[in-house]
Amino acid sequence: MEWIQQLINGISLGSIYALIALGYTMVYGIIKLINFAHGDVFMVGSFIGFYSITVFGLGFFPALIISMVACALFGVIIERIAYKRLRNATRIAALITAIGVSLLIEYGVIYIRGAQPEAYPNIFSNKTFSILGAQISIQSVLILSVSVVLMILLQFIVHKTKTGKAMRAVSHDVEAAKLMGINVDNTISATFAIGSALAGAAGVIFGVYYTKIDPLMGVIPGLKAFVAAVLGGIGIIPGAMVGGLVLGVVETIVSALGFSLWRDAAAFIILILILIFRPSGIFGKNTREKV
Amino acid sequence: MKKSKFASLFLASSLLVGMLAGCGAGEEGSGSKGGDEIKIGVNLELSGPVASYGSSQNDGFNLAVEEINAAGGIDGKQIKLVTVDNKSDAAESTSAAIKLTSQDKVAAIIGPATSGNSVAQVQIANDSKTPMITPSGTSPTVTVADNGSVNEYAFRTSFIDPFQGTVAANFAANELKVKTAAVYADNASDYAKGLAASFIKDFEAAGGKIVQQESYVAKDTDFRSTLTRIKGANPEFIFIPGYYEEVGLIVKQARELGITVPLMGADGWDSPTIVDLAGAEALNNTFVINHYSAEDPDGKAKEFADKFNDKYGKAPNSFNALGYDTVYLLKDAIERAGSTDGTKIKDALKATDNLDLVTGLYSVDENHHPVKSATILEFVDGKQVFNTKVNP
Numbered sequence: 001m002e003w004i005q006q007l008i009n010g011i012s013l014g015s016i017y018a019l020i021a022l023g024y025t026m027v028y029g030i031i032k033l034i035n036f037a038h039g040d041v042f043m044v045g046s047f048i049g050f051y052s053i054t055v056f057g058l059g060f061f062p063a064l065i066i067s068m069v070a071c072a073l074f075g076v077i078i079e080r081i082a083y084k085r086l087r088n089a090t091r092i093a094a095l096i097t098a099i100g101v102s103l104l105i106e107y108g109v110i111y112i113r114g115a116q117p118e119a120y121p122n123i124f125s126n127k128t129f130s131i132l133g134a135q136i137s138i139q140s141v142l143i144l145s146v147s148v149v150l151m152i153l154l155q156f157i158v159h160k161t162k163t164g165k166a167m168r169a170v171s172h173d174v175e176a177a178k179l180m181g182i183n184v185d186n187t188i189s190a191t192f193a194i195g196s197a198l199a200g201a202a203g204v205i206f207g208v209y210y211t212k213i214d215p216l217m218g219v220i221p222g223l224k225a226f227v228a229a230v231l232g233g234i235g236i237i238p239g240a241m242v243g244g245l246v247l248g249v250v251e252t253i254v255s256a257l258g259f260s261l262w263r264d265a266a267a268f269i270i271l272i273l274i275l276i277f278r279p280s281g282i283f284g285k286n287t288r289e290k291v
Numbered sequence: 292m293k294k295s296k297f298a299s300l301f302l303a304s305s306l307l308v309g310m311l312a313g314c315g316a317g318e319e320g321s322g323s324k325g326g327d328e329i330k331i332g333v334n335l336e337l338s339g340p341v342a343s344y345g346s347s348q349n350d351g352f353n354l355a356v357e358e359i360n361a362a363g364g365i366d367g368k369q370i371k372l373v374t375v376d377n378k379s380d381a382a383e384s385t386s387a388a389i390k391l392t393s394q395d396k397v398a399a400i401i402g403p404a405t406s407g408n409s410v411a412q413v414q415i416a417n418d419s420k421t422p423m424i425t426p427s428g429t430s431p432t433v434t435v436a437d438n439g440s441v442n443e444y445a446f447r448t449s450f451i452d453p454f455q456g457t458v459a460a461n462f463a464a465n466e467l468k469v470k471t472a473a474v475y476a477d478n479a480s481d482y483a484k485g486l487a488a489s490f491i492k493d494f495e496a497a498g499g500k501i502v503q504q505e506s507y508v509a510k511d512t513d514f515r516s517t518l519t520r521i522k523g524a525n526p527e528f529i530f531i532p533g534y535y536e537e538v539g540l541i542v543k544q545a546r547e548l549g550i551t552v553p554l555m556g557a558d559g560w561d562s563p564t565i566v567d568l569a570g571a572e573a574l575n576n577t578f579v580i581n582h583y584s585a586e587d588p589d590g591k592a593k594e595f596a597d598k599f600n601d602k603y604g605k606a607p608n609s610f611n612a613l614g615y616d617t618v619y620l621l622k623d624a625i626e627r628a629g630s631t632d633g634t635k636i637k638d639a640l641k642a643t644d645n646l647d648l649v650t651g652l653y654s655v656d657e658n659h660h661p662v663k664s665a666t667i668l669e670f671v672d673g674k675q676v677f678n679t680k681v682n683p
């Protein structure tokens with residue numbers, strides 16, 4: 001019984017990692033940039049959801065949608081202002097810019113509203129029901145279903161729409177895509193928009209599930225999601241989903257065995273092992289690395 | 292090493308200056324000790340980040356002094372408070388203590404509110420043989436130096452941190468009558484670790500069994516997996532020493548996982564934010580330890596609450612009560628010493644035995660740690676309600 005409960009705990013945690021990891025992986029896949037500001041977009045999304053619910057009295061779904069739209073815009077603005085002009089610069093310059101943007105967002109939010117944490121209002125009842133002896137709250141069911149729906153939607157966009165096709169083409173070969181008449185700038189913006197929207201959704205879900213949000217809340221989930229993306233194979237969308245879920249379940253197992261203080265360490269040990277033994281990740285194909 | 296040398300040099304030289312200054316004002320200085328008033332120094336955090344603690348205690352001090360003076364003072368002498376704001380800063384606290392001991396020649400110092408600022412004053416108190424009483428410096432280091440020796444002139448009104456673990460253990464074993472308990476402590480804080488250790492020791496001594504012991508780290512947000520593990524061990528009671536930011540989430544997640552047993556914590560839980568984080572419903576059947584409750588039905592506590600309400604128009608908090616008690620603790624010692632000589636007051640303070648104060652019966656042990664009652668509050672629909680008082 002305890003193990004079923006732990007599995008549910010792990011999957012809930014993992015689905016949040018997966019939603020954030022998707023944004024990392026999409027951006028990496030298309031412009032080979034590790035967008036360290038992504039965890040902070042997640043934080044901003046969480047706050048937008050919080051204010052939509054508390055100040056404007058909206059329900060969960062309107063708040064979720066507002067947060068996704070706002071984060072999509074935010075992501076595009078970040079890309080246009082900070083990353084676009086660095087597209088032909090060295091990778092390290094872009095990476096350092098991403099860290100700078102991350103710090104700017106974190107401390108910008110602290111400057112605007114202070115560093116004190118905020119408690120998400122209880123918008124779902126705390127009712128739980130038990131399946132096979134495991135306690136499942138209505139919240140976690142809803143959160144899991146929202147995550148699954150968003151992931152299916154993403155698969156649909158990437159594989160069945162024109163934008164998705166353009167994204168795949170740009171990620172494959174930027175020059176060739178340009179020659180085929182694809183507007184690379186718009187495609188990159190669309191990628192940022194979709195990835196950031198998912199982070200915004202993850203932010204609202206995180207708030208509802210874990211209650212406490214604060215301006216630095218994006219740092220650790222952002223790093224964990226990065227690990228998840230690398231674990232699944234960075235740049236590969238199904239890899240991010242699987243990587244996120246695996247990471248969530250592994251962390252839960254580590255705590256369940258009584259090593260709760262080792263939980264964060266476990267995530268980063270996984271990162272190190274993956275980088276040593278299978279740098280392209282679970283789903284990655286071994287390609288020749290251009291040096 | 293260099294720093295401490297420099298600091299002691301600085302202190303020594305400022306003391307010397309103070310003594311020289313004192314010589315000039317010798318006539319006046321002796322007047323304060325022998326005349327018809329007793330000067331008591333107040334070194335408090337009246338501005339800065341923890342100003343709310345300091346100003347709360349100042350209200351308590353003023354109420355107590357007003358009462359004592361109206362009733363004829365101590366042995367016919369009126370109390371005069373000399374108040375200095377230490378700006379919530381340890382260095383300012385040291386200089387405030389130097390000013391009070393050397394310029395104002397106070398008989399004793401009350402304050403500061405926090406342990407850090409109190410530690411900054413201890414050396415001055417010892418060197419000038421001026422007794423000091425901190426109302427709420429709960430760290431053991433205020434009265435016991437790092438090398439284990441007792442700071443002769445330092446005393447406190449509040450109980451110390453680890454004592455709360457003992458109180459929780461007694462409450463669980465005697466009042467709730469539970470046989471098994473789990474401990475879930477913040478591994479990043481000495482406060483929580485100290486409480487957990489004393490809880491485990493005393494709960495086992497009372498015949499209880501610790502079935503599970505787990506840790507978390509401050510800033511964690513996901514406690515579900517560890518809580519599921521604790522649930523698997525089936526404890527009848529869970530002790531969670533920690534601060535409200537994490538505890539709020541732990542309580543919420545524990546209840547969601549179907550853990551219905553009583554949960555208990557210490558004064559780290561004391562913040563309105565905990566109700567927002569955990570939700571009022573989840574907090575039912577949880578207990579906290581505190582110094583004082585405005586709802587305590589005990590005669591003395593009730594009388595204080597009424598008097599405080601008359602003067603300030605609000606219900607007193609535990610800092611108000613501790614401030615008020617500090618003055619009475621000192622008054623009792625000065626009366627028993629029969630003098631305002633620092634050494635005699637110190638000896639009298641040390642011999643304090645079962646003094647009846649607003650926050651409970653008060654005695655001092657050999658480390659200057661109070662042995663006193665603690666108040667247990669229970670959360671009922673998001674409000675802290677007086678449950679019982681546990682005597683040592």
